[in-house]
Amino acid sequence: MTEVINDRAPGEMSTTPAEEGLMQSGAGIYTIGLALALLLTATSFWVANTSLLWAFGIPIGLVVLAIAQMGVHLVFFLHITTAPDNTNNVLALAFGIFIVILVIVGSLWIVTDLNENLMPSPGLMDLHMQH
Template identity: 35%
Template sequence: MSGNHTTSHEGENHGSYGSYIVGFILAVVLTVASFATVLSKAFSFWQTIAILGVLAAVQMVVHLIFFLHMGTKSLSQRQNLAAFIVTALMVLIVVAGYLFVLWDAQANMMAG
């Protein structure tokens, strides 16, 4: 057997301690903002749902960038990001389709 086994880390971008700290602080701030939004009862039900949705989306982006290191700096990162986006869109299509089918079935059953 040959001893020429090499491991390539091309395109990998491991974060520094500083970037992990920034990501952690942003995640904590977004989590506290979510709890504060719900506990303050300052918004209507649908406004609260919308705010929580936005905060969740922002927190997901923070996690993807600071902890999973998804970006566009290298070809490998772009491919990972593209695969993630395609997967997220497929899940969104499936969930939206499922909800539409349930809504349509319920509407047709109640029609009478």
């Protein structure tokens, strides 16, 4: 089995003096992350406002760009890696994503149910409009 030696996030501190020269400075990593985030944001605005793309492809493109944006933030700013010492960070991230999905799905379910149960019938709406 081979061991991966350089499995670190950008900006993660090196462990030996020999690795110090291989790592970029913290400010450099944040600058790269900022540049990528700005590029993805500008691309998202372009995708949303262009007529060059197929209309049904725009939402798909925006979702892909949003996922890429989240990846940039996780790696360059939050330093989430696959290193063994980052297990708690990954578990906390997974739990946070689960809670967000649970809140979104629950909210959509409640709103849909309320919309179906509280909307007046079309006959009642016509009766109200005649008076």
